[in-house]
Amino acid sequence: MPRLALYALVVCLLAVTAAVVSFVQGSTWLGVVWVLLAGLSSNMAWYYLRRARTAASR
Numbered sequence: 001m002p003r004l005a006l007y008a009l010v011v012c013l014l015a016v017t018a019a020v021v022s023f024v025q026g027s028t029w030l031g032v033v034w035v036l037l038a039g040l041s042s043n044m045a046w047y048y049l050r051r052a053r054t055a056a057s058r
Contacts, residue, residue, distance in 0.1 A: 005048035012041040 019034035 002048050002052040005045045005052065008041045008045035008048060012038050012045060015041060 015034050015038035019031045019038060022028075022031035022034055
């Protein structure tokens with residue numbers, strides 16, 4: 001697994017955890033921001049994984 005994809009995956013998991021904590025504490029807006037950050041980092045992880053696969057197949 002490429003290093004950037006791993007970092008993006010770790011950020012995604014931390015953002016999901018922060019979103020759950022925010023929603024449990026009643027902070028809806030902050031929870032939404034964390035969910036958006038989790039989505040962004042998830043897309044970045046998929047991008048770096050696909051980029052590494054296409055580079056390896058060439």
